[in-house]
Amino acid sequence: MPGTFFGLEIGRRGVQAHRRSLDVTGHNLANASTQGYSRQEAVPSVTDPFTRPDLNSTVSPGQFGSGVKTDMIRRIRDEYLDPQVRSANKDRYYWEDQIFVMNRVEACFAEPASSGIADQMVEFFKSWQNLNNNPMDPGVKASVVETGAQLSSLMNYTYKQLTYIQESIVRPGAPPAVESGQLKDQVARINDLLVQIQNLTADIMKVYRVRQQPNDLLDKRDMLLDELSRYGPLAVSHRSEAGRPTGEIAMNFFGMVIATAPPVTVSLSLSINQQAGPEFGHLELHEATLGRVVNLTAEGGNTARGGSLLGLEKVRRDIIAFKDNLNAIAVNIRDKIRDKNFTPPPAATPDFFLGSLDSGDFRVNGAIVGDISVLDGTKAGLVSGIRKEKMGAGREYTLEDCYGLLVTDVGNKARGADGMAANQQAIQEQMYNLREAVSGVSVDEELARMVQFQYGFQASSRVVALMDELLNEIVNRLKPV
Amino acid sequence: MRVTNGYIYNNLYKHIQQNLSRLARTQEQLSTGRTMIRPSDSPGNISPLLHAKASLSYFEQYDRNLDDGLGYLNLSDGSMQTLGDMLNQAAQMAVQGANATYVREDLAALGEQIDKMIDHAVDLGNSSIGKKFIYAGTKNSIPPFKREGDSILYTGDLNGIYREVLSGEEYRIDAPGITTGFQVKPLVSANNIAAKVTQRQIPAKLVNTGIFIVERTATGFFLTDLTALDGVTPDPGLAGSYSWAGDVVTIDGAGDKLEGLRIDMTGTAVGDRFKITIDNQLGVFGNGRETSPGSGVYEVYNQANPKASPVDEGIFDCLFRLRDSLRRGNHADVGNCIGEAQQKMDQLLRRRVGIGSRTRHFEALKDQILDLEVKIKDFQQKLDGADMYKLSINMSHEQVVFQASLASGANMMKISLLDFLK
Numbered sequence: 001m002p003g004t005f006f007g008l009e010i011g012r013r014g015v016q017a018h019r020r021s022l023d024v025t026g027h028n029l030a031n032a033s034t035q036g037y038s039r040q041e042a043v044p045s046v047t048d049p050f051t052r053p054d055l056n057s058t059v060s061p062g063q064f065g066s067g068v069k070t071d072m073i074r075r076i077r078d079e080y081l082d083p084q085v086r087s088a089n090k091d092r093y094y095w096e097d098q099i100f101v102m103n104r105v106e107a108c109f110a111e112p113a114s115s116g117i118a119d120q121m122v123e124f125f126k127s128w129q130n131l132n133n134n135p136m137d138p139g140v141k142a143s144v145v146e147t148g149a150q151l152s153s154l155m156n157y158t159y160k161q162l163t164y165i166q167e168s169i170v171r172p173g174a175p176p177a178v179e180s181g182q183l184k185d186q187v188a189r190i191n192d193l194l195v196q197i198q199n200l201t202a203d204i205m206k207v208y209r210v211r212q213q214p215n216d217l218l219d220k221r222d223m224l225l226d227e228l229s230r231y232g233p234l235a236v237s238h239r240s241e242a243g244r245p246t247g248e249i250a251m252n253f254f255g256m257v258i259a260t261a262p263p264v265t266v267s268l269s270l271s272i273n274q275q276a277g278p279e280f281g282h283l284e285l286h287e288a289t290l291g292r293v294v295n296l297t298a299e300g301g302n303t304a305r306g307g308s309l310l311g312l313e314k315v316r317r318d319i320i321a322f323k324d325n326l327n328a329i330a331v332n333i334r335d336k337i338r339d340k341n342f343t344p345p346p347a348a349t350p351d352f353f354l355g356s357l358d359s360g361d362f363r364v365n366g367a368i369v370g371d372i373s374v375l376d377g378t379k380a381g382l383v384s385g386i387r388k389e390k391m392g393a394g395r396e397y398t399l400e401d402c403y404g405l406l407v408t409d410v411g412n413k414a415r416g417a418d419g420m421a422a423n424q425q426a427i428q429e430q431m432y433n434l435r436e437a438v439s440g441v442s443v444d445e446e447l448a449r450m451v452q453f454q455y456g457f458q459a460s461s462r463v464v465a466l467m468d469e470l471l472n473e474i475v476n477r478l479k480p481v
Numbered sequence: 482m483r484v485t486n487g488y489i490y491n492n493l494y495k496h497i498q499q500n501l502s503r504l505a506r507t508q509e510q511l512s513t514g515r516t517m518i519r520p521s522d523s524p525g526n527i528s529p530l531l532h533a534k535a536s537l538s539y540f541e542q543y544d545r546n547l548d549d550g551l552g553y554l555n556l557s558d559g560s561m562q563t564l565g566d567m568l569n570q571a572a573q574m575a576v577q578g579a580n581a582t583y584v585r586e587d588l589a590a591l592g593e594q595i596d597k598m599i600d601h602a603v604d605l606g607n608s609s610i611g612k613k614f615i616y617a618g619t620k621n622s623i624p625p626f627k628r629e630g631d632s633i634l635y636t637g638d639l640n641g642i643y644r645e646v647l648s649g650e651e652y653r654i655d656a657p658g659i660t661t662g663f664q665v666k667p668l669v670s671a672n673n674i675a676a677k678v679t680q681r682q683i684p685a686k687l688v689n690t691g692i693f694i695v696e697r698t699a700t701g702f703f704l705t706d707l708t709a710l711d712g713v714t715p716d717p718g719l720a721g722s723y724s725w726a727g728d729v730v731t732i733d734g735a736g737d738k739l740e741g742l743r744i745d746m747t748g749t750a751v752g753d754r755f756k757i758t759i760d761n762q763l764g765v766f767g768n769g770r771e772t773s774p775g776s777g778v779y780e781v782y783n784q785a786n787p788k789a790s791p792v793d794e795g796i797f798d799c800l801f802r803l804r805d806s807l808r809r810g811n812h813a814d815v816g817n818c819i820g821e822a823q824q825k826m827d828q829l830l831r832r833r834v835g836i837g838s839r840t841r842h843f844e845a846l847k848d849q850i851l852d853l854e855v856k857i858k859d860f861q862q863k864l865d866g867a868d869m870y871k872l873s874i875n876m877s878h879e880q881v882v883f884q885a886s887l888a889s890g891a892n893m894m895k896i897s898l899l900d901f902l903k
Contacts, residue, residue, distance in 0.1 A: 032486060106519050112530050112865065113518045122535045126542040129645060133549045134613065136622030343667075378619035381643050381651065400535055404528040411520025411527055418521060429495065433488055440485030447898040 004474075006064070007467040013067035014460025017044050020070045021453045028441045029450075036223035038077045038439035039446075040215055045071045075215040078438045082222065082236070085435055086229035088428035090306035093230040095421035097182075097308040098315040101165060102414040105319060108161040111407045117154055118403055121387070124151045128384035135377025142372050144380075148364045152353060155330050159323055159357040166319045169312050170283060176271040178283075183296075183312050186231055187268050187285070190253075193228045197221060197251070198263035204247035205261060214247065221249075228253065232307035254285065254305075256292045265289055270296075283313055318413055325406045327357040329399055332391045334362070340382040347376035352383075493890040500883040507876045510867045517865040526864050533861040540854050543646050547843050547850070550644040550654040552610050554840045557656050560608040560615070561765065561833045565826055567598055567605075568796065571803060572822040578807050579816035588815070592807030599800050603628045606658055606766055616658030616765060618642070620777075625658055626766070632783040633797045635659050635769050646846050654839060656832045659764035659781055662793060668694065668754040690761055691719040691739065696754040697746055701725040710760055763828050767795010799825050 021042040031037040049063040110116035127140070127147040134140045173179030200221045207214035228234055232254045239248040248261040258266050266289055273282040273295075282297035299305060300314035334353035341347045350368060352375075355361030368375050390396050397405065510516055517523050517530060574591050577583060583591075606616050606626035617625035617637030625637030635658060642655040690710035696703045702725055709716040720742070722734025730744040739759065746753075768788070769779030780786065782797040784805075799821045806814035 102521075106521055109520055111520055112527060112534065113513065113515060118531045118535065119538070122538045126538065129542050129546060133546060133644070134611070135619050137612070378638070378640060381645070384645065385651070400531070401528070404531045407520045407531065408524050408527040411522070411524030414519070414521035415524055429491070433491070436485055436488045436491070437483045440483075440487040442483070442485040444486075444898040447902065451902065 004471070005467075006066075008464060008471070010065075010067035011460050011463035011467055013047065013069060014463060015457060017042075017068040017070050018453045018457035018460060020073075022450065022457065024073055025446050025450045025453060028446050029443065032441040032443055032446075036219050036226070037441065038075045038215070038219050038222075039441045041074045041076055043071045043074050044068050073213055073215060075213065075218060076439055077222075078435065079238075081431065081435045081438070082225075085428070085431045086226060086234055086236075087306075088424065088431045089226060089229040090231075090233055091303075092421070092424040092428040093308040094303065094306040094311035095417050095424050096311075098311045098417040099414070099421045101169065101312070101315045101319075102410075102417050104165050105162065105315075105322065106410055106414045108158050108165070109407050109410055117151070117158060118400065118407070120147070120151045120154050121400060121403065123147050125384050125387045128380045131375075131377050131380035132384055135380055137377075138372055141375045141377065144375065145364055145369055145372055148352060149369070152330070152362050152364055155326060155357060156360070156362055159326055159362075160360070162319050162323050162326070166316055166323070169316045169319075170270070172272055176274045178270040178272065183283070183309060183316075184270055186309060186312070187270055190228065190231050191267055193224050194251075194253075194258060194266050197224050197228070197249075198260045200224070201247060201249060201260040202263070208245060208247040218247075225251075230308055232309050233305045254292070254294050254307075256287055256290050258290075283316075285309065315413075315417070322406060322410060323358070325402065325409075328391070328395065329402055329406075330357045330362050332395075332399060332402075333386065336386045336389065337383050340379050340386065341376065343379070343382060347379050348374075349376040349379065350374060489893060493886075493894075496886050497883075497890075500879065500886055504876075504879050504883060507872055507879060511869070511872050511876060514867050514869070515865045516867050523865075530861065530864045533857050533864065536857050537854065537861070540850050540857075543850055544847065546644040547646050547847050550646065550652070551840065551843050553613075553615055553642065553654045554836050554843065556608055556610045556615055557836045558833060558840065560605045561656065561829055561836065564602065564605050564765070564796070565829050565833070567601060568799075568822050568826045568829065571595060571598060571800060572819055572826070574807075575803055575815050575819045575822060578803075579812055579819065581812055583812075585810035588807045588810045588812075592804045595800055595804040595807060599633075599797065599804070600628065602766070602796055602800065603633065615642075615655055618655075618657070626781070631801065632785070633766075633781040634772075635766075635779040635781050636777065638777065646843065647850075652839065652842070654843075656836055657764040659766050659769040659779060659795070660762055661770065662759065662761050662763075662768050664758040664760070666756045666758070668756055669752060690759050691716060692756065692758050693719060694754055694756050695730060695744055695746070697749045697751055699751050702730050702744075702746065704730075710758070761792055763793075763795050765796075765829065765832055767797060768793035796825050796829075 021044065024040050024042045028039045045068070047066045047069045050066055051063050111118055124144075124147045127144045131137075131140045131144050168181060170181040170183050171179045178184050200217055204214045204217050204221065207217065225234065225236055228251070235252040237250050237252075239246050239250070246261075250260065251258045256266070258264060266287060269286050269288075271284055271286055273279045273284055279295065279298070282295055285294040285296055286292070296309060296313040297317060300310050300317055302310060330353070334351070334356070337352040341349045341351070350365050352365060352368060353362065354365050355363055387399055390398060391402055395402055509518060517526060520527055574594065578588050578591050603626045607624040608615050609621075609624075613621045614623070614625055614637065615621070617623070619640040619642065620636070620638040621642075623636065625635050627634045627636065637658055639657070639659075639661065641653040641657065643651040644654050645651045691708060692710060693707045694705045696705065704720055704723060707716055707719045708714065709719070716738070718736075719738045720732040720734070721737045723730055723732045725731075728745065728747045728749075730746065732739045732742045734740060742759070744755075744757065766781055769781045770788075770793075772778045772780050781795065782801055784801065788794055788798065799818065803815065803818040803822070806818060
């Protein structure tokens with residue numbers, strides 16, 4: 001026979017275990033909408049039975065069940081999904097950060113819906129044809145100057161807009177430093193994330209050391225790791241000792257192995273390569289402690305590596321190429337008009353356009369604006385013919401074609417980035433959904449469990465109450481006869 | 482698969498966004514009537530679309546150019562007609578004057594009429610449309626011809642007036658007031674300095690025509706591609722022997738068809754190449770020579786300095802000679818002028834025929850442009866025009882999808898175990 005108060009103890013344990021499970025359910029429900037939260041579960045198990053080696057006992061197996069205990073609060077998570085989610089993350093943000101920039105770039109080119117540079121270029125050459133029809137007419141000359149001024153200011157404006165966008169990504173400071181920009185902000189955030197992860201890891205390790213479960217801290221660290229994986233390729237390896245996790249991790253970010261115990265001080269920074277050579281002007285990610293340099297410019301097109309750092313650098317290079325093309329068009333118009341003026345017999349006309357887009361001073365010559373009579377109309381026919389000439393110097397197409405190609409390129413890149421971003425977003429969301437299927441909180445499920453635990457709790461309390469009654473019978477009612 | 486609330490909500494948000502963006506896109510196309518609004522809408526069609534838009538815009542300009550060109554051509558035709566009538570009249574007077582029954586006084590009176598006719602010819606040379614003088618080349622804001630006593634000066638230039646009337650095609654629309662009989666076209670010119678062909682040196686020579694290329698070398702020059710003007714026959718007989726002195730090439734072989742031709746290459750650089758065409762084509766008012774190099778003033782007729790070759794003589798030479806013969810009362814000389822006047826009329830007619838055929842050409846082009854405009858507008862419409870019927874159907878379809886997704890989402894969110902727990 002077990003002891004007198006044995007039944008009371010079983011009831012107490014039942015109450016306690018159900019109470020613990022109810023707490024966990026409450027915690028799950030409270031965090032049903034929390035980002036990065038993994039549902040938890042109290043794992044109950046049977047307590048060790050009491051063994052009574054009674055002889056002649058036919059009714060008992062020699063053991064008494066002694067009730068229930070809560071072994072641990074388990075975090076329900078598929079750790080094998082995490083690398084996949086992070087890989088999908090870097091692919092998604094490689095394209096997604098590009099599309100935000102490309103949308104802005106696209107807005108700079110008011111084609112083909114409204115009248116952009118293409119229309120203005122047509123108007124410009126049309127005005128020269130008018131001048132060819134009326135070579136001496138001051139009104140027509142004024143209109144040539146006016147359309148020229150409009151063309152140059154529109155081109156300047158577009159070029160400046162592109163520069164603003166480019167500098168919103170990377171604004172160079174005193175060489176080789178980067179003064180500001182989205183990329184610099186992201187690198188600062190990465191440094192911040194690395195420190196937070198290292199601090200959290202120290203806490204997690206302490207909890208593990210006392211054989212407890214740092215569930216919420218692990219969730220928090222996984223969230224930070226997820227965020228880190230947006231910025232670049234990240235691989236995480238978990239350490240364990242004798243089959244038990246220690247909580248320590250090592251991160252491989254862009255090929256830099258960053259340990260967390262003991263934490264190494266890691267500080268990433270951006271700089272612009274100043275060494276003469278093919279890599280001059282390239283954007284580099286530096287890490288002094290580990291002595292690593294990642295050439296972001298050269299790696300920009302490496303979609304296998306992915307991550308928003310490379311994506312932003314790639315789109316920045318694209319913008320630079322767009323700007324170069326635009327500038328080539330401006331400079332070509334400028335030089336071709338000069339050439340036409342020099343065609344024998346040379347005209348005594350000052351250069352029509354001066355400056356260039358990259359130096360920010362592309363404009364109609366002030367000498368002509370001030371006195372339109374110096375504009376020689378006899379070359380107007382030749383100048384209007386510029387639009388049919390090939391640009392030369394590796395560009396075997398006309399000015400209008402070159403601009404058409406530029407806009408097509410912008411459109412293609414925006415569309416390509418948009419398509420890839422949508423694709424990668426779908427993949428990444430699918431991964432998140434898979435993870436959500438495992439770790440997400442289902443409110444109805446938790447409510448059902450709640451009811452289950454509530455009844456368990458009530459039943460166990462009932463056991464206590466009943467035992468109380470039984471003991472009352474024995475202690476108070478049982479009177480010596 | 483285990484479905485959680487988070488999964489349902491995330492999908493719902495995503496689908497609302499997707500449906501909304503599709504709706505917005507369709508609405509945008511419906512309200513603009515275009516399918517291409519941003520470059521990324523259809524990058525492959527950007528280039529053709531920009532081309533089509535540019536073409537349509539240029540068509541307006543071509544049309545304007547054609548109208549302007551036709552104005553020029555019609556005026557040229559008109560003035561040449563008057564000029565031809567005048568020459569005809571002069572020829573009749575010459576016929577009268579050659580008649581021995583006319584006495585000296587009569588001839589002098591006829592001479593005075595011819596003298597006034599010269600003034601009229603100058604006026605015709607200064608014909609203008611709007612403020613543009615049609616025989617002045619591109620220097621056309623001032624009257625090009627000027628009579629100073631017994632000389633005629635031309636202050637226009639020798640450039641042709643061209644109009645671009647179709648993509649890549651430029652046509653000359655003026656009959657030149659005067660020419661020099663030579664054309665120099667630089668093929669390569671480092672310093673942008675043109676070679677100059679100087680006046681004919683030997684009167685009887687240089688009636689031949691041809692094309693050749695002269696190239697400046699380190700030690701002198703090089704003549705190549707000697708071709709008769711038909712452009713087919715190579716003709717080494719154009720310039721068999723030539724010499725080089727003081728940057729001037731002189732063709733000096735006796736018997737050379739271009740004997741006496743001098744090409745001044747002062748200021749040119751080694752490697753410069755020029756294509757020289759000698760066509761002997763007279764301008765409407767004959768040939769002229771620059772009074773001094775670079776002055777821009779051409780002598781069309783100067784009694785004190787007659788032209789070396791009759792090849793260069795034009796209307797004024799003929800009229801002045803007739804007038805002088807009449808004034809001198811020389812019947813025989815007057816008689817000689819009849820043939821000359823007829824010959825000038827023939828030359829004029831050649832120019833008029835050229836102008837007439839260009840006029841017909843331009844009128845045909847005007848029709849062609851109208852035709853092309855319709856075709857290109859149609860092409861543009863195909864590229865970026867919105868199909869309203871299709872879009873409207875799409876729009877209602879997408880509205881239905883959106884409403885269904887909202888309704889089902891809302892219903893799904895409403896159901897919870899909570900409703901059944903007391």
